[in-house]
Amino acid sequence: MEQLDARLKGQYAALSPQEQRVADFIFDHFDDLISYNSAELAQLSGVSKATVSRLFKRLGYEKYKDMRDELRTLRQSGMPLADHRDAVQGNTLLARHYKQEMANLTQWVNALDAQQFAGAIAGMVEARRLVVIGMRNSWPAALHLRQQLLQARGQVQVLPQPGQSLSEELVDLTADDVVIVMAFRRRPRIIRPLLQQLQRDGIPVLLMCEPQAHALLPLTRWRLCAPLDSVSAFDSYAAVNSLINLLANAFLHETLERGRPRIHRIADLYQQLDELEQR
Structure with a gap:
C-alpha cells in the first residue's frame, strides 16, 4: 500500500491552496503526525477542520483515524516515527520516557x-x-x-x-x-x-x-x-x-x-x- 507521504507527493499539484498548506505542514512534521488529531492538525496548519477532512478523503482514507492507525502500524513495525505530545500537551519527555521504560520492564x-x-x-x-x-x-x-x-x-x-x-x-x-x-x-x-x-x-x-x-x-x-x-x-x-x-x-x-x-x-x-x- 502506498504510504501517506507518497500519496501527498503524487497528488500535491492537484490540491487546493488550503490543502497544500496542510500537506506542507505534514512534510515538515511527518515524524510528529501520529500524535495530532484532526483538530490539532487543522489549527497548526491554519486551515479549517473540514479542509483536513477533505484532504484525507482525497488521499483515500475514509476517516482521519485510518491514517493515524496506518502510521501506528508502521511504528509497530519499527519505522522511526516521533511523538510530538510534549509540545502539544505540555508533558515532559523525561517523565513519559521513564514511565514507558518501567512499563516495558514490567511487561x-x-x-x-x-x-x-x-x-x-x-x-x-x-x-x-x-x-x-x-x-x-x-x-x-x-x-x-x-x-x-x-x-x-x-x-x-x-x-x-x-x-x-x-x-x-x-x-x-x-x-x-x-x-x-x-x-x-x-x-x-x-x-x-x-x-x-x-x-x-x-x-x-x-x-x-x-x-x-x-x-x-x-x-x-x-x-x-x-x-x-x-x-x-x-x-x-x-x-x-x-x-x-x-x-x-x-x-x-x-x-x-x-x-x-x-x-x-x-x-x-x-x-x-x-x-x-x-x-
Missing part, C-alpha cells in the same frame, strides 16, 4: 515463561558451543550477550562478522550446539529462512525478539521476548539489555563450578596484560 518480567527460560539455560549449559546471531539493531545486543557469556565459558561466537556471509560459519553446526538468534524488529529478510534451515538441520535455537514476532516463534525451540516500545521515534532496548543481564547471570549461576575459575583466570590476564584501568 517482559510478567510475561516470562519460566519453563522456556529454564530450558534455554539448560540447553546453553550443555551446548558444545554457543553461536549468537544478530544483525542491524540486534548486532550490539548480540555482542553484549556474547561478552557476558564469554566470562563464564569458552566457545561463544557472534555472527556475522563484518564482511562475512553466514553459510560458511553455519555448515559445521550440529545438534550439540545452540544458536541464539537476536531478531528484533526491522529484521533482515534472511532471518526467517535462517530459522527454517536451522530447524530442518535439528539445531537448537533460542530466539530473542519483540512480543509481536509471532510468526517466528514456531521455528525455534525456546523464545524470550522483550518489548521495544518507546515514547518517541526510536525503539528502546532497555528491556532487551535487562533480559540479557538475567540470562547471563542465570547461565553463570548454573555453571559456577567451571565459570568461577575461568573468571579468576581472566582477571589474572587483565592484570598481566595491563588491559584495564585499576580503580
Whole structure:
C-alpha cells in the first residue's frame, strides 16, 4: 500500500491552496503526525477542520483515524516515527520516557515463561558451543550477550562478522550446539529462512525478539521476548539489555563450578596484560 507521504507527493499539484498548506505542514512534521488529531492538525496548519477532512478523503482514507492507525502500524513495525505530545500537551519527555521504560520492564518480567527460560539455560549449559546471531539493531545486543557469556565459558561466537556471509560459519553446526538468534524488529529478510534451515538441520535455537514476532516463534525451540516500545521515534532496548543481564547471570549461576575459575583466570590476564584501568 502506498504510504501517506507518497500519496501527498503524487497528488500535491492537484490540491487546493488550503490543502497544500496542510500537506506542507505534514512534510515538515511527518515524524510528529501520529500524535495530532484532526483538530490539532487543522489549527497548526491554519486551515479549517473540514479542509483536513477533505484532504484525507482525497488521499483515500475514509476517516482521519485510518491514517493515524496506518502510521501506528508502521511504528509497530519499527519505522522511526516521533511523538510530538510534549509540545502539544505540555508533558515532559523525561517523565513519559521513564514511565514507558518501567512499563516495558514490567511487561517482559510478567510475561516470562519460566519453563522456556529454564530450558534455554539448560540447553546453553550443555551446548558444545554457543553461536549468537544478530544483525542491524540486534548486532550490539548480540555482542553484549556474547561478552557476558564469554566470562563464564569458552566457545561463544557472534555472527556475522563484518564482511562475512553466514553459510560458511553455519555448515559445521550440529545438534550439540545452540544458536541464539537476536531478531528484533526491522529484521533482515534472511532471518526467517535462517530459522527454517536451522530447524530442518535439528539445531537448537533460542530466539530473542519483540512480543509481536509471532510468526517466528514456531521455528525455534525456546523464545524470550522483550518489548521495544518507546515514547518517541526510536525503539528502546532497555528491556532487551535487562533480559540479557538475567540470562547471563542465570547461565553463570548454573555453571559456577567451571565459570568461577575461568573468571579468576581472566582477571589474572587483565592484570598481566595491563588491559584495564585499576580503580
